[in-house]
Amino acid sequence: MSNKEKTWKEISIAGVPPKSSIGFLTGDWKTYMPIRDLEKCTICLTCVMLCPEGAIAFLPEKNKIQIDLGFCKGCGICANECPTKAITMKMPEEEE
């Protein structure tokens, strides 16, 4: 053993993950993407509450909902739970 190795008194007391997962985009996991019909949406916020990814943000100053496709994994919970059926899941090429 070399003398340079740290002793138990010098090492950190626990493992510390230093980066925020905001920098880890999970959007490329998805097959289907959510498309929102702005006319049907009543901003009831059901999708904001139930999205597991936190990918649907509510912007209070604009009173708008924004879907962040950078994190959306395409599970389809928002489309399934939307009371007005304003969200549909589509293949990205269908969108064009």
Added chain:
Amino acid sequence: MTTQEWKFTAKDIAAKPDLFLSGHRACAGCAPVSVLRLVMKATRGPTIVTQATGCMEIVGSIYPYTSWALPWLHTAFENAAANASGIDAAIKIMRKKGKIKDEYVDVIAIAGDGGTLDIGLQALSGAVERGHDFLFVLYDNEGYMNTGIQRSSSTPIGASTTTSPAGSVIPGKLEKKKPITEIMLAHEMEYVATATPYYWKDLITKVRKGLEVEGPAFLHVFAPCPRGWRSDPAKSMEYSKLSVETCVFPIWEAVNGKRQLSTPSKVISLAPQKKKPVKAYLEGQGRFRHLFTPQNAHIIEEIQRSTDERWEKLLQKCASGAT
């Protein structure tokens, strides 16, 4: 517990920044993550979170990333509640020394059904007996999903898992689910409740109530797992809703041992015709697929019978005010 109830609107909650951040590595359609996000929306100030090993600990802390925007601690599988008691003791002594000036510092321990019902039960029981001030949140996805879908004592009767596989020998798990809330109520806790993420307002209210209690509080949250239940990811929240509508998982709260049904379950108790048969809940879940064959039809009847029995017992307990 404060007498004034916390009032909030959906917009308040939606505008509150997330404390469990995006970019975690949970499966698509994971309901336990929704539970975490909603639990964190109910915090009232400085909060410390400690987790037992489990899906939710793994997905939020894959090195070098962390999804937590607050102090977070994990040590081993069995000791989420023991960690919480340590944190609580540390807060008390630091307050005594004048190092903490905040009015309150909340401690939340989060564990799955494995980390609560099986491995962490003695630590939880001990921490509750010592009366530490913390909220224990159990997210119940009915099995050890993270390690390969093994059965836990929370897995319901008839469910197929990798250690209780349905086949010619057994029709899925043979044993009943452990009644964890009854065990916790027997500790004479001030606040015990059950919740499910579909009824998110109810869940957030219960978390806040649990935090306001001076002493231990226990919250049992039902959280569908599309990977382990072999169900459609889009339907996670639908199953969370169906579990209440079929009375498989009724939601209630007990303050000082006095049980009271929460609104969605109360509606069913007042209008019994709204109660759905358990078949509606079992259908579509791959872990119960084998039950829909002629030779296993009696198991569905058995599940229906035991569900009705538990529901009747719960109604009696709520009516009599006994635990």
